[in-house]
Amino acid sequence: MKIDHINREEKTIKYVIKLEQNEWKEIFNSTKKDLKKNLQIKGFRKGNVPDKIASEYVTNEKIFGASIDKISNLIDKEFFKLIPQEDKLKIIPNSFASKINKMDQNDVEIEISFENHPIVEVKDFDKMKLHYKKPEVTNDEVNSELKQMLREDYMLSEKKDGIIAKGTMVKFDFKGFVDNKPFDGGESKDFELEIGSNTFIPGFEDQMVGMKKGDKKKINVVFPKDYIKKELANKPAEFELEIKEVNDIKAPIMDAAYLKKLQIPNIETENDLRKFIKNAIFKQKNLLAKKKPIEEIINHIKNNTQINFIPQSMVNHYVNQIISKEINNAKSNKKKIEDVFKSKGFSSLEEYAKKLETNAKNELLITFGISSLLNKFKIKIEEKEIDEQLINITNAYGIKLEEIKKNQQLIDNLSTNILQEKLFDHLIEINKNN
Secondary structure, eight states: OEEEEEEEOSSEEEEEEEOOHHHHHHHHHHHHHHHHHTOOOTTSOTTOOOHHHHHHHSOHHHHHHHHHHHHHHHHHHHHHHHSOHHHHHHBOTTOOEEEEEEESSSOEEEEEEEEBOOOEEETTTTOOOOOOOOOOOOHHHHHHHHHHHHGGGOEEEEOTTOBOOTTEEEEEEEEEEETTEEEEEEEEEEEEEETTSOOSSTTHHHHHTTOBTTOEEEEEEEOOTTOSSTTTTTOEEEEEEEEEEEEEEEOOOOOHHHHHHTTOTTOOSHHHHHHHHHHHHHHHHHHHHHHHHHHHHHHHHHHHEEESOOOHHHHHHHHHHHHHHHHHHHHHTTOOHHHHHHHTTOSSHHHHHHHHHHHHHHHHHHHHHHHHHHHHTTOOOOHHHHHHHHHHHHHHHTOOHHHHTTOHHHHHHHHHHHHHHHHHHHHHHHTTTO
16 A cells, blocks of 8 residues: 555645555455355355356456455555654544545555644733632641541540530530521531531530530520521521530540551651641642633633634534434433423524534634643643542542553543643743733
């Protein structure tokens, strides 16, 4: 097989390839032999039709038609070995198209085309005004998280004077009332609370300080304005308490044996553990802190990416995937696909597909913009970065690492997420003084 002609256009890369005479002769003859072998005519056993008669049925046209699959297999095997690396990088996946220009007993000439990778440029990537403030982690936050981590291993002993103070663990019964009526979730028996943990409604724990074992008391508080249960937000409440136990807390000694029990890699001292906790809190807070600037970055890419065209094959793939999913869901739920489109506000499949095509072009514009910036800044991913993410998944779900590594789609998704996060961090850094 050899490439006779290459034509690079704005949107497509075209190749005209020609089979070597010996390659085509081998395919032609083997196909002819296969057709004769499987030929079945009344009066003859399958594969035993005389050549003179068989030739009336196994015509050149039939041989040419039956040879297509073998030619395609040869192209799949050899084609990408022959084209330049430069072209391989430009080819859009799944955009392959082919047609036969010539096929006779002597020659086969095939035209193969791919969509070309578009030319992409993101303007003013270093002139963005991003609303980002690097979060801080206080010692109080680290101490609180450390306490929570050690909580399961607390050792409790009855407080000698039985008086509640900050830092004690109290077991008590409570019943709450709003507008003189009990409310859902407002009652519990033998509830344990560390005083000073600030896990209850503001003012609740403070009013328990000074009470002692056996005491009963009514306390009054007001639910926060942003309380998770909206029906209770900003409402005054009264709680009836009865103290069952008041215990001193003794935290475990964080020696080497205890730290090993935590099963956290590279943690050998209490200071190591505190650094680990501080870093974990920072990552969590930073995810929230970056939410707004990431939205701003994506909007900037969407509005400032110049692209000469968007490959239609990618648009079609996006649209077809969503429509296929909708059709399968409709079948599973025993619904008419027309009703699904109408419920979304579209009068027909064609109208829905047109809207999806617009969405696809917007999504792909952002995808190409991000890809362009990743190449510009030469942002790469290291295997250890993927392994760290995979280890987190194995720890969370109890899956063996070697098993999860077989899931290539998961690894590809993780790689994409890590690369994008590194890009966003870089863009935040270079725009921090704007």
